[in-house]
Amino acid sequence: SLPTLAERNASELVLMDIKRRPSRMHNGGTAQFGSDGFLYLSVGDSMDNNLSQRIDDSLLSGILRIDVDQQGGEVSRPITRQPRDGTTANYFIPVDNPWFDEPNALQEFWAIGFRNPFRMWIDDETGAAWVGDVGFESWEEFSRIEKGGNGQWDFREGPAETKFGGPDAPVLGVETPPFYTYRQTSMDRAALGGL
Numbered sequence: 643s644l645p646t647l648a649e650r651n652a653s654e655l656v657l658m659d660i661k662r663r664p665s666r667m668h669n670g671g672t673a674q675f676g677s678d679g680f681l682y683l684s685v686g687d688s689m690d691n692n693l694s695q696r697i698d699d700s701l702l703s704g705i706l707r708i709d710v711d712q713q714g715g716e717v718s719r720p721i722t723r724q725p726r727d728g729t730t731a732n733y734f735i736p737v738d739n740p741w742f743d744e745p746n747a748l749q750e751f752w753a754i755g756f757r758n759p760f761r762m763w764i765d766d767e768t769g770a771a772w773v774g775d776v777g778f779e780s781w782e783e784f785s786r787i788e789k790g791g792n793g794q795w796d797f798r799e800g801p802a803e804t805k806f807g808g809p810d811a812p813v814l815g816v817e818t819p820p821f822y823t824y825r826q827t828s829m830d831r832a833a834l835g836g837l
Contacts, residue, residue: 657710660685660701660728672762677769680736681710682752684759684773687795695814697754698746701725703795705759705771705787707752709734723748740790740815754815755793760832762787775820776832778804783820791818800825 645653672684687703697704709718710733718734725748741747758776765772771787781800785793792815797808800823826832 655732657708657732658683658701658728658730660725671760672773674762674764676707676764676771677766679709679711680707681733682707682762682764682771684756684762686756686758686760686776695809695811697741697744697748697751697814699726699748701728701730701748701750703756704754705752705756705762705773706750707736707739708750709736721749752789753787753791753793753818755791755795755818756785757795757799759793772821774832777826780825780827781823782826782832784822785818785820788816788818790815792816793818793820 671686672682674682676682683706685702685704685706712718712720712732712734714720714734716737718736719742720734721730722735723746724730730750735742735749739749739752741751742749756773756775757778759773760776762771762773764770773785773787775783775785775793775795777783778796778799781802783793783800785791792813794813794817796804796806798804798819800820
């Protein structure tokens with residue numbers, strides 16, 4: 643027989659409890675294990691701009707990579723910092739994450755600078771990760787996720803600069819333009835991605 647609702651609720655193990663803006667928009671939407679055994683999570687910006695240069699405050703606007711098996715040793719280490727807007731627990735951070743050794747960084751980030759990476763897919767054969775990043779006013783994007791990559795939101799969208807302007811400091815991570823973009827003008831079409 644199927645477990646009861648109470649039994650299902652009792653089995654819950656919370657990894658991240660991230661407080662988000664009341665808009666309930668730009669959540670991202672994928673949790674998938676990579677061929678490396680780590681869990682990858684695509685997380686949107688919750689309609690909060692200026693996150694492409696922030697990895698010290700909130701677990702928003704990026705691709706996260708965590709070790710839910712808590713392997714330890716040479717593979718991963720316990721969480722050392724909590725986000726300002728939530729709590730994290732019950733996983734370790736892979737030591738080869740790109741900002742693992744950065745002071746004050748939330749070490750979960752694998753790639754940053756995404757508006758709403760709604761669907762992500764990791765190819766089992768090649769290990770490549772792909773994401774459909776829902777656009778703002780003009781462009782929809784499909785990107786290949788790279789370790790330490792910066793998808794350039796909110797200072798670039800598709801091939802163009804945005805009205806928000808560029809960052810005040812050098813870009814954090816490696817600027818990684820989208821693999822494919824298309825212009826949208828109807829405000830009712832989105833790059834949802836998928837297989």
